[in-house]
Amino acid sequence: DTGVSQDPRHKITKRGQNVTFRCDPISEHNRLYWYRQTLGQGPEFLTYFQNEAQLEKSRLLSDRFSAERPKGSFSTLEIQRTEQGDSAMYLCASSLGSHANPEAFFGQGTRLTVV
């Protein structure tokens, strides 16, 4: 296992279209996180899964955003009716979620450009 994998790496879409991103976490990690990073800023938390359960959502996550992790392995993040303000890097991270292993590892991100 080579780490957290995200697909696609880049996505250009027209305003109003829907997009879906995929994240494959490190295989034994039960926690999965989505973050958004805009230019010049640090990542901002969007949502978190423990296995297949979505346990927390940021108020940044409008109703146009939905995330799933149906079998507790990979996750998808869908943005409906994209807006130019959605342009950002979307980062996925995974962790074991234990105090003995507090490391959170990030993928390479999906850069979304809405034109």
Added chain:
Amino acid sequence: GEDVEQSLFLSVREGDSSVINCTYTDSSSTYLYWYKQEPGAGLQLLTYIFSNMDMKQDQRLTVLLNKKDKHLSLRIADTQTGDSAIYFCAERLGSNTGKLIFGQGTTLQVKP
């Protein structure tokens, strides 16, 4: 509240030590992390420190934590041009989620 602050830019000469500073506000932080991000890439975990520790050393990296002042620093010894990147500090809150709150990042420029 949840807030993490970093200075935006640091420039050093190759071979010098770099010290990147970070302050945070949430006293319930359990772990504090340092990540490195190169242009167009994701975040690479460099090191982390548990909140009841004062110091952690890992090869060229030294992390110092002053919990009373809520101040965290990352020292990079013998800085190399390959260390040029953006460095983020992040705190993991005391809640059970493990979500991280990030600073805005410090751009480290290493001059030859």
